[in-house]
Structure formats: structure tokens, C-alpha cells
Amino acid sequence: MRSPTLHDVARSAGVSYSTADRVLNGRGGVAEKSALRVRHAIEALGYVRDIHAANLSRRRSYRFRFFLPRGDHGFFSVLRETLEREAGARAAERLDVTCRDVPALDAKALAEELSRIEAGDCDCAAVVGADSPYLTAAIARLRSIGVPVVTLVSDTADEVRSLYVGINNRMAGRTAGRLMRMAHRARAGRILIVLGSLSARDHRDRLEGAREIMQAPGSKLDLLPPIEVRDRPETMRERLGEALRQDSGITGLYSIGAGNRALVGLFEGLEGPRPFAVLHELTPLSRAALEGDLIDAVIDQKPAEEIARALDAMRAIADGRPPPPTDIVPTIYLKDNLPGAGRGGNLPGTGRGAICPAPAGRRLGQAT
Incomplete structure (x- = not known):
């Protein structure tokens, strides 16, 4: 019918x-x-x-702006590449997508970028959230002038942003804690947690989730004070290196954020057994570390799905329709279940070489 x-x-x-x-x-x-x-x-x-048909008849374009952190974080490089690929694949949907780089874990700088958007400049903006009065005020201003904001990866300002697209970060932290307990099999252990910053809600939620499991009754795991490295490899090298030198009894390490190039380098130089290690995001670096037995597990939030859901949600918001579900269930990768293993071993969508971030302000998949 x-x-x-x-x-x-x-x-x-x-x-x-x-x-x-x-x-x-x-x-x-x-x-x-x-x-x-x-x-x-x-x-x-x-x-x-039929919103799609109506938009085609009016030759309407959707103008979306993404603001993604730059720096030594392979995940955001993957996210940019995925955004470019997805925007290009949706050219028929008339998506005009621009991606700008912003400093990692710098909410004030992000807020300053958002302050440049005026009414009518775009239909929706997407940002990686961080808890900051500057960012909350910037998102509230955009809302007041009719520009909705979607948060990715890490949520913030839930009273003024329109939607969060990503994983449940507390659940991800609980997953890491469960992996640590399984690895120790009721043995005593000393666990060090490394994070970028407690101002990032995703880092804070992961930390709290991990603590819930590793400090639960029956656990024999001793949690050391976490160290913050601001997602910078040089800070990771300095602070984690010092922690490993000072405490040879560390048996587990959970890295919540970025800067893991230095972590892998430190593990390569370790003499004797290394700690059981859990990282986030399947990137060329973390994949190679899994394959080389330098780390043990990666919790990945599936960037291709995250971008696809974000674009679907942003279109729905621009059309005044209820957005589709935006919850993403993360995947646990071990050395044995890596995608493409045995068929060249490439991380889907990354190619064989290093991933280069899109230049600041680059327009992706521009409508024609």
C-alpha cells in the first residue's frame, strides 16, 4: 500500500x-x-x-561545521578522515561540511572559535565537549541565535547543547576496569591510570567507571593516584617514565586519553615484564602496538559509526525532526580480532601510510 x-x-x-x-x-x-x-x-x-524530496526540490544544502582537536591524537586524525569520506559519499544529500582544527583540551580556544559564528552561518555545529563556563556560554549563545550544537566523543553543557553523539564513557571505563580484574585473576596488582585532563568529561567519566570496578568488594587491585598528561606525548614520556622508574611493582596501566606514542616507546624500552595495558581508540599506532604485544586491549568507539550518526542527527535537527538514536556501543579489540587481520591488516579507512589531519577550515564533501 x-x-x-x-x-x-x-x-x-x-x-x-x-x-x-x-x-x-x-x-x-x-x-x-x-x-x-x-x-x-x-x-x-x-x-x-518527505523531507529529502522537499529539500531536493528546493535545492537546499545543509551547512555543518565540525571543530575537532588537533595534536598527537591518532583517533581525531581517523575521525577527520572518516568525516571527509562520509561527507563525500553523501554528496547527493547536499551536505556542505567544514572541519576546523582547535587546540586539544582547550575549551577557551574552542569557545573563541564558536564566538565567530553568526546567525545564518550554518545549520548545526559539532564540537568535542569539555567542561568550561567559556564553552557553555558559547554554546548557549549559538542556541539563542538559532544554531544548534551537537557534542561528540565527550559531552558538555547538556542544558544548552542539542544532542550528544558517542559512547557511554562511564561504561567504557567500567569495561577497562573489568579487563584489569580479569587480567589479574584475583591476584593483587598495582594499577596506574593515565588521563589527559579531568576537565574533559569523557576522561573523568572513564576514570570514575574504572574505579567503580577496580575498587569494588573482592578486588585486590591497588589504584595509584592518576597522572594527567594533557594528551601530550612529551608529558606522557616524562610523567609515565618517572612513574615506571619509581615503582617497578606496577602491574596494570589504563591510558584514558592520547599521547600514547610515548607510552608505546616507553614499553618498547622496558626490561622485564611490562604492565597489562588497556588503551582507547583503534588507530595505526594502537593497532601496531597490539600486533607487537606491547599493549593488550583497545576500547574503540567506532569513528565511522560516530560520524554517520552525527550527520544523521544534525540533518534531523536542521529539518526540525526528532533525531535518530545516537548511542554507540564500543568494541573491544585484542590482537586476535583486529579488523582485516590476514588480509593486509589495514585499519579500515586509514590506508597504509600515516594519517594527516585535514587543514584548518577545509570544506568536506561540498554540495554541488
């Missing part, structure tokens, strides 16, 4: 197609009696507007 069309609505209401179209699009110029008949016909027939 076919779906009712606007022609069916017009026929049922006893008005012309153009009159039904004016009522549907709120353009006015229709007598209230006729408008009421059109609305009743829409409800009686169960007519649902």
Missing part, C-alpha cells in the same frame, strides 16, 4: 495542490477554514512529509 501524497491531502481537503503546499510550509495566504481542512486531511490520511 502506497503512502499518501500531498496530492491526496489536497483532494481530501477539497483544495488545490498549491494551497495544501502553502499550509504545509506555513507560507500563509490561506483562509483559516481551508487551512483547517488541510490539517485535518493530513492527520486523517497519516501523511508524512
Whole structure:
């Protein structure tokens, strides 16, 4: 059975197609009696507007802006590449996507970038959240001028942002804690947690989730004070290196954020057994470390799915429709279940070489 069309609505209401179209699009110029008949016909027939077809007929483009952290973080390089690929694949949907680099874990700098957006500049913006009054105020200002904001990876300002797209970071932290307990099999252990910054909600939520499991009754794991490295490899090298030199009894390490190039380098130079190690995000670096037995597990938030869901949600918000589900269940990768293993071993979408971030302000998949 076919779906009712606007022609069916017009026929049922006893008005012309153009009159039904004016009522549907709120353009006015229709007598209230006729408008009421059109609305009743829409409800009686169960007519649902085809937003995609309407946008094509009006040749509407969706203007989306993404603001992603730069720095030594392979995950955001993967995220940029995925965004470029997905935007290009959706050219028929008339997506005009721009991606700008912002400093990692610098909410004030991100807020300054958002302050440059004016009403009508774009249909929706996507940012990686961080808890900061500067960022909350910037998102609130955008909302007040009709520019909705979606948060990715890490949530923030949930009272003013429109939607969060990503994994449950507390659940991810609990997963890491469970892996640590399984690795120690009720043995005593000393666990060191390394994070970027407690100002990042995803880092803080992962830390709290890991603590919930590793400090639960029956656990024999001793949690050392966490160290912050600001997602910088040089800081990771200095602070983690010092921790490993000072405490040879560390049996487990959970790295919540980035800077892991230095972590892998430190593990390569260790004499004797290394700690059981859990990292986040499957990147060329973490994949090679898994394959080389330098780390043990990676919790990945599936960037391809994250970008696809973000774009779907941003379109829905721009169209005034309820957004689709945006929760993502992370994947646990071990050396034995890496994607593409035995078929060249490439991380899907990354190619064989190093991943280069898109230049600041680069437009991705521009509509034609």
C-alpha cells in the first residue's frame, strides 16, 4: 500500500495542490477554514512529509561545521578522515561540511572559535565537549541565535547543547576496569591510570567507571593516584617514565586519553615484564602496538559509526525532526580480532601510510 501524497491531502481537503503546499510550509495566504481542512486531511490520511524530496526540490544544502582537536591524537586524525569520506559519499544529500582544527583540551580556544559564528552561518555545529563556563556560554549563545550544537566523543553543557553523539564513557571505563580484574585473576596488582585532563568529561567519566570496578568488594587491585598528561606525548614520556622508574611493582596501566606514542616507546624500552595495558581508540599506532604485544586491549568507539550518526542527527535537527538514536556501543579489540587481520591488516579507512589531519577550515564533501 502506497503512502499518501500531498496530492491526496489536497483532494481530501477539497483544495488545490498549491494551497495544501502553502499550509504545509506555513507560507500563509490561506483562509483559516481551508487551512483547517488541510490539517485535518493530513492527520486523517497519516501523511508524512518527505523531507529529502522537499529539500531536493528546493535545492537546499545543509551547512555543518565540525571543530575537532588537533595534536598527537591518532583517533581525531581517523575521525577527520572518516568525516571527509562520509561527507563525500553523501554528496547527493547536499551536505556542505567544514572541519576546523582547535587546540586539544582547550575549551577557551574552542569557545573563541564558536564566538565567530553568526546567525545564518550554518545549520548545526559539532564540537568535542569539555567542561568550561567559556564553552557553555558559547554554546548557549549559538542556541539563542538559532544554531544548534551537537557534542561528540565527550559531552558538555547538556542544558544548552542539542544532542550528544558517542559512547557511554562511564561504561567504557567500567569495561577497562573489568579487563584489569580479569587480567589479574584475583591476584593483587598495582594499577596506574593515565588521563589527559579531568576537565574533559569523557576522561573523568572513564576514570570514575574504572574505579567503580577496580575498587569494588573482592578486588585486590591497588589504584595509584592518576597522572594527567594533557594528551601530550612529551608529558606522557616524562610523567609515565618517572612513574615506571619509581615503582617497578606496577602491574596494570589504563591510558584514558592520547599521547600514547610515548607510552608505546616507553614499553618498547622496558626490561622485564611490562604492565597489562588497556588503551582507547583503534588507530595505526594502537593497532601496531597490539600486533607487537606491547599493549593488550583497545576500547574503540567506532569513528565511522560516530560520524554517520552525527550527520544523521544534525540533518534531523536542521529539518526540525526528532533525531535518530545516537548511542554507540564500543568494541573491544585484542590482537586476535583486529579488523582485516590476514588480509593486509589495514585499519579500515586509514590506508597504509600515516594519517594527516585535514587543514584548518577545509570544506568536506561540498554540495554541488
